[in-house]
Amino acid sequence: MVGRMTSARGFTLVEGLLALSIAALLLGLVTGWSPNVLRPLRTDASELYTALAALEQPGRFTLATVQAETLTLVDHQAAKRATHEKLVTLSVDSRGTLKLTNPHNQGYLPLLRHVQKVKFTKTRTKKLVRLKIKQEGQKWQNTLLDLRGPTTAF
Numbered sequence: 001m002v003g004r005m006t007s008a009r010g011f012t013l014v015e016g017l018l019a020l021s022i023a024a025l026l027l028g029l030v031t032g033w034s035p036n037v038l039r040p041l042r043t044d045a046s047e048l049y050t051a052l053a054a055l056e057q058p059g060r061f062t063l064a065t066v067q068a069e070t071l072t073l074v075d076h077q078a079a080k081r082a083t084h085e086k087l088v089t090l091s092v093d094s095r096g097t098l099k100l101t102n103p104h105n106q107g108y109l110p111l112l113r114h115v116q117k118v119k120f121t122k123t124r125t126k127k128l129v130r131l132k133i134k135q136e137g138q139k140w141q142n143t144l145l146d147l148r149g150p151t152t153a154f
Contacts, residue, residue: 048133048141051098051111055090055145062149063127066120071129072103076150092118096136 011019055061057077064072064087071090078086088100090111098112114136121130127148134140 045138047112048135048143052143052145054111055147059150061088061147063129063147066122066129068120069118071120071145071147073100073147074149098133 060077061073061075064074069091073088073090075086075088087103089103090098090100092098092115096113096115097110098115098118100109100111101107115133116136117134119132123130123144129145129147131143131145132140
């Protein structure tokens with residue numbers, strides 16, 4: 001009986017580990033770690049133009065100061081209701097939201113989400129600012145912000 005082979009029942013160690021790894025992979029895909037790995041593009045190219053339209057409302061904002069990543073603006077719509085000039089700040093927060101706040105970083109008007117980097121540059125024209133913005137999953141975009149504020153009629 002020494003030379004006789006008997007058929008083995010069950011799985012080998014390699015087959016068992018392979019089956020467990022496949023089961024773990026499928027469980028991970030079903031429970032949701034795949035959206036973190038295979039995240040779809042969540043930004044739309046038209047969102048930037050919507051934010052620009054909000055900033056360039058006729059007679060709404062005038063440029064006060066320009067810094068590399070922050071703009072300070074005068075809000076003329078709020079100044080009509082107040083007794084003094086109302087300043088607002090346009091900047092990107094730690095969550096990647098381009099937003100308007102007051103100079104004390106209170107209040108919150110989100111304009112654009114998924115912003116990775118923003119750069120503001122003065123131009124030769126007094127109330128125009130060059131905006132260079134990088135959104136998640138998109139290339140750098142360049143545009144001009146027209147912040148001339150209210151116009152006086154002749």
